[in-house]
Amino acid sequence: MRTLLSTLIAALPAAALAPSQLLAQEPREWPIHSMERPQPPVVRAAPARAGAPPSDAIVLFDGRSLAAWRSADDTTRPARWRIADGFMEVVKGTGAIETRRAFGDVQLHIEWASPATPHGEGQERGNSGVFLMGRYEVQVLDSYRNRTYPDGQAAALYGQRPPLVNASRPPGEWQTYDIVFRRPRFDAAGKLLQPARVTVLHNGVELTGPSAHQARPPYEKHADRLPISLQDHGVAVRFRNVWVRELE
Numbered sequence: 526m527r528t529l530l531s532t533l534i535a536a537l538p539a540a541a542l543a544p545s546q547l548l549a550q551e552p553r554e555w556p557i558h559s560m561e562r563p564q565p566p567v568v569r570a571a572p573a574r575a576g577a578p579p580s581d582a583i584v585l586f587d588g589r590s591l592a593a594w595r596s597a598d599d600t601t602r603p604a605r606w607r608i609a610d611g612f613m614e615v616v617k618g619t620g621a622i623e624t625r626r627a628f629g630d631v632q633l634h635i636e637w638a639s640p641a642t643p644h645g646e647g648q649e650r651g652n653s654g655v656f657l658m659g660r661y662e663v664q665v666l667d668s669y670r671n672r673t674y675p676d677g678q679a680a681a682l683y684g685q686r687p688p689l690v691n692a693s694r695p696p697g698e699w700q701t702y703d704i705v706f707r708r709p710r711f712d713a714a715g716k717l718l719q720p721a722r723v724t725v726l727h728n729g730v731e732l733t734g735p736s737a738h739q740a741r742p743p744y745e746k747h748a749d750r751l752p753i754s755l756q757d758h759g760v761a762v763r764f765r766n767v768w769v770r771e772l773e
């Protein structure tokens with residue numbers, strides 16, 4: 526059986542992320558079949574339930590506690606979203622939440638469900654978002670029979686790139702994102718050396734194609750590690766089983 530990681534590697538466009546980058550090897554050239562090349566660390570792949578965290582994951586939400594999160598608007602305050610039955614749910618008006626810990630290059634797993642009874646149309650329906658480094662949004666939206674601008678539908682890189690296909694499940698059903706993200710690189714003067722890159726699997730379907738994240742809006746130099754945040758767009762979207770693996 527293929528592990529999630531091997532599935533991710535198989536699904537990744539070669540130009541986006543070489544497996545050696547995922548395995549955190551030293552960035553140097555090795556002779557073919559070198560036994561000196563560092564052995565990839567061993568982790569236990571999840572045995573049963575797809576999407577369960579492997580042993581080297583940092584669990585950000587296990588269904589019981591928001592301890593890994595805080596208010597994004599006022600980082601001195603705890604996250605004020607609701608917890609019930611193994612999920613957290615946006616409480617309208619309490620604002621976005623963000624991880625207490627900061628991250629750069631990551632593999633992120635997150636499950637979400639928009640309200641079972643949809644309200645509104647387009648961007649009003651089931652809107653939330655997963656913001657890598659607090660600024661690069663993978664859109665969360667009820668895109669099941671709900672037209673909107675393509676670069677704003679579920680799993681779009683908001684305002685930048687539509688998903689290749691619409692893999693949305695009906696409202697109320699749990700959906701998964703498996704995201705591999707490489708942060709942008711800047712030089713000391715703040716000049717962009719390499720744009721951010723992201724590959725999204727939505728419900729196991731790879732969406733983002735081989736191209737790099739477009740630079741729109743223009744990049745501004747930022748820290749190498751920043752919190753991951755989740756959007757309060759005024760809709761009671763639910764999240765569960767959130768974990769991350771650092772790739773740097």
Ligand code: MG
Pocket residue numbers: 652653654664665756758
């Ligand atoms: Mg959003």
